[in-house]
Amino acid sequence: QMQLHESGAGLVGPSQTLSLTCTVSGDSISSSAYYWGWIRQLPGRGLEWIGYAYRTGDTFYNPSLRSRVSISGDTSKNQFSLRLSSVTAADTAVYYCAVKRGVMAAFDYWGPGTLVTVSS
Amino acid sequence: IVLTQSPATLSLSPGERATLSCRASQSISNFLAWYQQKPGQAPRLLIYEISNRAAGVPDRFGGSGSGTDFTLTIDSLEPEDFAVYYCQQRERWSPKYTFGQGTKLEIK
Numbered sequence: 001q002m003q004l005h006e007s008g009a010g011l012v013g014p015s016q017t018l019s020l021t022c023t024v025s026g027d028s029i030s031s032s033a034y035y036w037g038w039i040r041q042l043p044g045r046g047l048e049w050i051g052y053a054y055r056t057g058d059t060f061y062n063p064s065l066r067s068r069v070s071i072s073g074d075t076s077k078n079q080f081s082l083r084l085s086s087v088t089a090a091d092t093a094v095y096y097c098a099v100k101r102g103v104m105a106a107f108d109y110w111g112p113g114t115l116v117t118v119s120s
Numbered sequence: 121i122v123l124t125q126s127p128a129t130l131s132l133s134p135g136e137r138a139t140l141s142c143r144a145s146q147s148i149s150n151f152l153a154w155y156q157q158k159p160g161q162a163p164r165l166l167i168y169e170i171s172n173r174a175a176g177v178p179d180r181f182g183g184s185g186s187g188t189d190f191t192l193t194i195d196s197l198e199p200e201d202f203a204v205y206y207c208q209q210r211e212r213w214s215p216k217y218t219f220g221q222g223t224k225l226e227i228k
Contacts (some may be wrong), residue, residue, distance in 0.1 A: 011209060046221060046222075047208070047222075052215075062213055073160075104168055105209075106153035106208065108165055112162055
């Protein structure tokens with residue numbers, strides 16, 4: 001059973017870059033079976049898909065965030081990361097790392113989430 | 121594609137049947153999933169590809185629908201089923217995902 005856990009700064013200043021890492025246990029992100037990425041939950045409930053990546057380096061981003069987002073993986077550490085640049089208060093959210101399997105269009109595994117607040 | 125869930129809140133008693141709706145702004149493929157979220161927890165995948173239960177999901181949870189209208193049905197509600205439910209779709213020709221705004225299932 002795959003387990004995920006997010007880590008990173010909980011407070012980021014406006015216009016700075018948000019950086020989070022997801023540590024995976026129970027299976028390898030280098031497996032051909034998985035795509036790994038990020039989803040956030042904005043205040044008041046709304047869930048927003050940010051993007052995901054594959055072991056080949058291919059990345060897929062939400063068009064609304066594409067200019068500011070980067071997702072990358074470190075297979076040696078079994079981790080993957082999110083960078084979101086030029087953040088504003090609107091980026092305040094709970095950020096989840098999540099994994100989907102192969103051709104499935106749904107996310108099987110989720111981390112517990114981490115709150116990131118954008119504020120000076 | 122916008123997903124609209126209804127009702128926003130559904131008040132039922134344990135043992136009753138819950139019917140939750142998810143309507144898409146245009147016809148979508150079979151890439152429709154449902155999640156359950158309890159307070160302070162991450163969403164949990166229940167149903168994928170309209171009607172397939174994820175591993176470990178009880179068979180009282182069922183999904184159906186096609187085109188623009190989809191339904192999550194929960195037969196004989198258990199106390200642990202009271203939570204917020206989200207639908208999610210992936211666009212047919214591109215890996216873009218969107219979620220509905222959620223339905224809160226509360227104890228009556």
